Amino acid sequence: MTGDLDVADGRIGEAELEELRAATRDFLTAKADEAAVRAAAASDRGYDEKVWAQMAEQLGLQALALPAEHGGDGAGMTALSVVLGELGRVLLPAPFFSSVVLAGTALAAAGDADAARRLLPGIAAGTTLAALAAPGRDGGWDLDGADARGGLAVAAEPGQCGVTLDGSAPLVVDGAGADVVLVVAAGPAGPTLCAVDGTAVGLTRTSLPTLDLTRRVARLDFWSTPATVVGEPGGAAGVLRRVLDVATAALAAEQVGGARACLDAATAYAKDRVQFGRPIGTFQAVKHKCADMFTRIQVADAAAREAAAALDGAAGAPDPGVAAAVAHVVCSEAFMAVAAENIQVHGGIGFTWEHPAHLYFRRAKSSQLLFGGPAVYHERLLARAGM
Amino acid sequence: MPSDTDSFVEEARAFLDTHATRRTGGGQAVQWGVGDDQVAYFSADPPDVDAARVAEAKAWQKVRHDNGFGWITGPAEFGGRGLTSVHDLAYDALEAEYDVPDTSVLSLIGLGMIGPTILTHAQEHIRRRYLPAMYAGDIIACQLFSEPGAGSDLASVRTSAVRDGDEWVLSGQKVWTSVAQHAAVGLALCRTDPDKPKHRGITAFLVDMAAPGVEIRPLRQMSGGADFNEVFLTDVRVPDDHRLGDVDGGWAVALTTLMNERASVGGEGAAGPAGRAVSLPFLAELLRANGRLDDAAARRELAGLYAEVAATDYLNHQSLRRARAGEQPGPEASVSKLMYARNLTRGAHFAAEVVGPRLVADTGEWGTFAWAELLLATPALRILGGTEEIMKNILAERVLGLPKEPGIDTKSPFRELRRSGRGES
CATH class of the missing domain: 1.20.140 (Butyryl-CoA Dehydrogenase, subunit A; domain 3)
Structure with missing residues (x-):
């Protein structure tokens, strides 16, 4: 029979995906235990530069899904999802999501060969860090959706060579440490993707206190900051739509990884913790909580996989925009619920600063809200489904 | 995937093209206010409509069977095709593209659960007697498992089976029996030794639903229809060759059925x-x-x-x-x-x-x-x-490896276990 949905449409096989998962997990087990994650998150730059470099040199993770013609391996979303699941499992603080997923996808989608040639090989090698600013004045991402009402945060005016930017981007993931920042600015021709050097004159970057301790966010203020246009002037809406689909699908895989770590911790604790003379996992109140967590994760995992397969153009897969929006809703809510229940299964110990449960709770809520949160993602799903 | 699947699918497509019509339009467009507004889960049909549906289902199963698609995974000696579940799934996917009668009255319980159980546990001549007839759509089988006192805790069935020469005498009450009113045969779990622990004193029998002493009463559910039955067994005589598995070995038989149930319902x-x-x-x-x-x-x-x-x-x-x-x-x-x-x-x-x-x-x-x-x-x-609660126990214990609840008595003789209600034993 033909027409079966092959993983990544034949780009990378099931066995290779398993190898990729094992290699990534082994690497992270060695380099990113809880102490290392906490130390990296608390460091000046917010991540471990050595580990970041090794990720690129030893495993080639940054290059994995980027276009082959610009230094990547073109392995597709299903492969990328495997990596993100592992990164999410340990909450690795690293500019992977910001540089590779957000900025990398924007550059690949912008159709600007020069900009791609200039920036993508460095991003793929991990030597260039790029960021993509949330375009909305309120931190929102949809240009055509519910949160477009806030308008664009940054305006682009024609300048001496390229454009100059003015405005404030309130939420830029890993924006403070990026070598290059991509901004969707309001230009004369409409929303326009622009690239700004991290050290450009007239750019002020302020690292912000964050809910999620393992992911940095900065505010960027632009005062007649010189920038170059990437892709067609006025053509950023389509780029952004693609970025949203890819980024929410990628985030979904990361969320499933985080949720699995929570369930693993909760079940291990329920087997070990004794109260009333028996492991608390023998009580149905606890047992059913764990079963509920498992059920949510199974469904979320299926949604994340389907979204990745759809974005890879796999045969028989649903519409990629719909599948990504479904995954974003289901995985956001599953991770949040599971992160909260993990603390409940642990009881008092789960509420301490020393216990890692809160790191997952923080990541869960932060990633649920990053692209607009429930009010926005429900409407985005209906819009993608044509309603 | 087996290399012969393509030719099998081609053959199945030719069969369906001959005997059924392909669905048109996919039914995507919703025409509001037009046609039947039914959203019922259970059938609320009057008995004559219900009977007509059963006849249609049997007739379509017969056509499937006569063309080699009645029991794709079954052994050839019992009317099966001897192919794999891969072929079976391929056929199901293909048939879904055609407008054919709903055969769930036969398939959900009988062909999906009881058939595989008979195949695994019955004697050769019993398999010959029932399996070809079931998969040819001639007879329907039902499952006589649940009782008023044995719901989630199925191993506490009390319907008794007492040996009398070459026969067994069955007495008790079964409940929530789907399709009993249409069934020729039922698979019953009975208590054969109340002095053994509950899982070890059960025996499984194939009961002729037309035998004297079998009384079927429709059970009206809260939604108004009667999609289930109560089945009363009063001194029903069952020949020993209709026993499945060993005497007191009925729990293993039940597990075969339940394994197939989970696949069927899920x-x-x-x-x-x-x-x-x-x-x-x-x-x-x-x-x-x-x-x-x-x-x-x-x-x-x-x-x-x-x-x-x-x-x-x-x-x-x-x-x-x-x-x-x-x-x-x-x-x-x-x-x-x-x-x-x-x-x-x-x-x-x-x-x-x-x-x-x-x-x-x-x-x-x-x-x-x-x-x-x-x-x-x-x-x-x-x-x-x-139940949802039992499903969650299964996930928590078998998948996540959480420990079983202590204090569930699986060792005392069944006779000594506590019962609901008046509490006498």
């Missing part, structure tokens, strides 16, 4: 009229027709429901693909069953909220009071085929 899609409760196009039309398309709360609930329904579909498709690739079914079946119940329930309540007071009484308006049957059927979804 894979249930949201087809049929009730599928409208989880269909985005239909529910979007429901909102539009009721002037609620701009209602933010309703839109949000619809999106949340749609996301869960779509994700559950993705999970089912992925399990199916893995099954087609020959992988053993994982815990997805229990997850799918939990989600199916949750989604359909959520859809029914969503529709009820949109329809509002027109669900309080039948105003005659299209697409309003029709939701009542489904709404009243939803509590069953969390109970039948293994």
Whole structure:
């Protein structure tokens, strides 16, 4: 029979995906235990530069899904999802999501060969860090959706060579440490993707206190900051739509990884913790909580996989925009619920600063809200489904 | 995937093209206010319509059988095709493209659960006697498991079977028996030794449903219809060769049936009229027709429901693909069953909220009071085929490895165990 949905449409096989998962997990087990994650998150730059470099040199993770013609391996979303699941499992603080997923996808989608040639090989090698600013004045991402009402945060005016930017981007993931920042600015021709050097004159970057301790966010203020246009002037809406689909699908895989770590911790604790003379996992109140967590994760995992397969153009897969929006809703809510229940299964110990449960709770809520949160993602799903 | 699947599918397509018509248009466009507004989960048909449906189902199964598609995975000596579950799934996927009679009255219990149990545990001549007739659509089989005192705790069945020469004499009451009124034969779990621990004193029998002493009474459920039965057994005589498995070895037989039940119920899609409760196009039309398309709360609930329904579909498709690739079914079946119940329930309540007071009484308006049957059927979804609580125990213990609850008595003689109600033993 033909027409079966092959993983990544034949780009990378099931066995290779398993190898990729094992290699990534082994690497992270060695380099990113809880102490290392906490130390990296608390460091000046917010991540471990050595580990970041090794990720690129030893495993080639940054290059994995980027276009082959610009230094990547073109392995597709299903492969990328495997990596993100592992990164999410340990909450690795690293500019992977910001540089590779957000900025990398924007550059690949912008159709600007020069900009791609200039920036993508460095991003793929991990030597260039790029960021993509949330375009909305309120931190929102949809240009055509519910949160477009806030308008664009940054305006682009024609300048001496390229454009100059003015405005404030309130939420830029890993924006403070990026070598290059991509901004969707309001230009004369409409929303326009622009690239700004991290050290450009007239750019002020302020690292912000964050809910999620393992992911940095900065505010960027632009005062007649010189920038170059990437892709067609006025053509950023389509780029952004693609970025949203890819980024929410990628985030979904990361969320499933985080949720699995929570369930693993909760079940291990329920087997070990004794109260009333028996492991608390023998009580149905606890047992059913764990079963509920498992059920949510199974469904979320299926949604994340389907979204990745759809974005890879796999045969028989649903519409990629719909599948990504479904995954974003289901995985956001599953991770949040599971992160909260993990603390409940642990009881008092789960509420301490020393216990890692809160790191997952923080990541869960932060990633649920990053692209607009429930009010926005429900409407985005209906819009993608044509309603 | 076996290399012969392509030619098998070609053959199946030729068969279906000859004997059935292909569905047209995919039924995507919703025509509001036109045709039947039914969203029922259980059939609420009068007996004559019900009987006609059963006859249709049997006739279609016969056509399948005569053309080599009646029992694709079954051994050839019992009328099967001797192929793999990969072929079986391929056929199901293909047949779904055609407009054919619903055969669930035969397949859900009889062919899906009882057939495999007979094949595994019955003597040769019993297999010859029943299996070809079942898979040819001649007879229907039912499952005589649950009792008033044995629901989730199935191993506490009390229906007694006492040996009398070459026969056994069965007495007791079974309940929640689907299709008993149409069945020629039933698989009964009986207590043969109350002095042994409960799992070790049970024996399984194939009971002739027309035998003297078998009385079938329809059991009316809360949604109004009678889709189940109570079956009373009073000194019913069963020949010893109709015993499945060893004397007191009936629990192993029951496990074979239950394993097939989980696969059977879990894979249930949201087809049929009730599928409208989880269909985005239909529910979007429901909102539009009721002037609620701009209602933010309703839109949000619809999106949340749609996301869960779509994700559950993705999970089912992925399990199916893995099954087609020959992988053993994982815990997805229990997850799918939990989600199916949750989604359909959520859809029914969503529709009820949109329809509002027109669900309080039948105003005659299209697409309003029709939701009542489904709404009243939803509590069953969390109970039948293994309660939600039992499903969660299975996931927690068998998948996550959490320890069993201590203090569940599996060692004392059945006779000494506590019973509900008056508590005498």
